[in-house]
Amino acid sequence: MRSRNFVIAGAAALILVASMAAGIVLKHKVIPPQPEVAATESKTRAQPEAETFAGKEPLNRPLVKFTMKDIADREVTEETYRGRWTMYFFGYANCPDVCPLSLLYATDLLKDLGLLADSLQIVFVTIDPHRDTADVLVDYMGNFDPRIAALRGTQQQTKDITQQFGVYYAYHSPIGTDTDEYAVEHSNAFYLVDQSGHLQRAFALKGEQGGAFLNKEIRATIFTTPK
Amino acid sequence: MRTLLAAFLLMLNVAAHAGEASKTITISDAWVRASLGKVSTTAAYVKIENHGTKEDKLLSVSTPAAAMASVHNSVTNDAGVVQMLPVMALSVKPGETVALTPGGLHIMVMNVKEPLKAGATVPLTLKFEQAGEITVEAEVRGLDGKPLKR
Numbered sequence: 001m002r003s004r005n006f007v008i009a010g011a012a013a014l015i016l017v018a019s020m021a022a023g024i025v026l027k028h029k030v031i032p033p034q035p036e037v038a039a040t041e042s043k044t045r046a047q048p049e050a051e052t053f054a055g056k057e058p059l060n061r062p063l064v065k066f067t068m069k070d071i072a073d074r075e076v077t078e079e080t081y082r083g084r085w086t087m088y089f090f091g092y093a094n095c096p097d098v099c100p101l102s103l104l105y106a107t108d109l110l111k112d113l114g115l116l117a118d119s120l121q122i123v124f125v126t127i128d129p130h131r132d133t134a135d136v137l138v139d140y141m142g143n144f145d146p147r148i149a150a151l152r153g154t155q156q157q158t159k160d161i162t163q164q165f166g167v168y169y170a171y172h173s174p175i176g177t178d179t180d181e182y183a184v185e186h187s188n189a190f191y192l193v194d195q196s197g198h199l200q201r202a203f204a205l206k207g208e209q210g211g212a213f214l215n216k217e218i219r220a221t222i223f224t225t226p227k
Numbered sequence: 228m229r230t231l232l233a234a235f236l237l238m239l240n241v242a243a244h245a246g247e248a249s250k251t252i253t254i255s256d257a258w259v260r261a262s263l264g265k266v267s268t269t270a271a272y273v274k275i276e277n278h279g280t281k282e283d284k285l286l287s288v289s290t291p292a293a294a295m296a297s298v299h300n301s302v303t304n305d306a307g308v309v310q311m312l313p314v315m316a317l318s319v320k321p322g323e324t325v326a327l328t329p330g331g332l333h334i335m336v337m338n339v340k341e342p343l344k345a346g347a348t349v350p351l352t353l354k355f356e357q358a359g360e361i362t363v364e365a366e367v368r369g370l371d372g373k374p375l376k377r
């Protein structure tokens with residue numbers, strides 16, 4: 001029930017964002033109903049996960065606003081990383097299997113890029129601000145490349161930023177006896193935002209390809225995109 | 228004296244065979260990811276080989292190092308959403324090797340009693356339908372899962 005409400009809210013936000021985007025581009029022109037948006041909406045209703053942008057590239061969606069905090073308690077907005085490519089991904093520290101792997105791939109990627117890494121900011125966003133306090137995140141991020149930024153916000157800010165990216169997440173009821181032990185299902189994709197703040201790509205890692213796939217995609221997108 | 232020795236040898240022989248009989252299932256490459264900071268959830272991975280002629284099933288896992296351990300599968304759908312699905316009975320067919328590896332099948336380890344530091348070992352007890360309980364020492368490793376010893 002909760003997740004359905006979220007999906008509907010997410011769909012509504014997507015439509016809002018999409019029409020706002022269209023409004024900016026088209027200015028005073030009359031906007032005809034957008035078939036792509038309609039398709040997204042119906043797909044979203046049938047299958048909650050379809051709300052993610054993965055597989056619908058290139059996206060070229062402008063980012064609207066988000067306000068979060070980094071682990072040094074500095075305010076971060078969509079403006080903070082302008083001028084560089086930014087790779088966002090979403091997860092939570094108690095995620096036992098998949099999130100540490102994504103962060104490891106991100107760490108390996110920066111190492112492999114060498115000097116090229118200066119052109120890329122990697123940002124990990126927690127979708128579990130309740131357990132991922134700044135304190136927990138500082139410790140957690142200490143296991144990965146220190147150049148990776150980690151953002152957290154209030155529940156509302158978290159909801160807002162995920163809607164900007166089309167990220168889906170839902171809390172599962174507590175597993176085990178401790179009420180603070182719960183899993184979060186979430187979009188496990190990487191989101192690439194260009195220097196001007198446009199969301200250009202979203203892709204998930206497939207099967208065994210792992211870090212090599214990420215590396216290939218990043219290099220292809222950032223370092224060989226014809227301008 | 229001679230009979231005593233014979234009896235002793237017979238005992239050894241019996242013991243060795245008993246060991247073999249229970250080894251239709253072998254567990255190798257058992258490791259646990261070191262806990263990350265204050266986070267009390269982590270995952271363990273093992274390789275399970277079935278040398279027997281019958282299917283066996285991994286029913287449950289426990290470890291004294293954590294309050295709870297259970298088998299899960301991380302599944303990412305076409306839209307890129309990842310979910311962890313509980314695996315109630317993990318089937319291992321005769322002659323088959325099932326490897327639990329990061330990003331897929333894993334033993335979720337919840338509420339570790341103390342932070343798990345790389346280099347330590349923790350006992351993992353795997354309970355199978357046929358083979359019964361098998362306890363192995365799992366090495367606590369860093370993020371990349373590379374073995375630290377040997």
Ligand SMILES: [Cu+2]
Nearest residue numbers: 096299311335
């Ligand atoms: Cu799990």
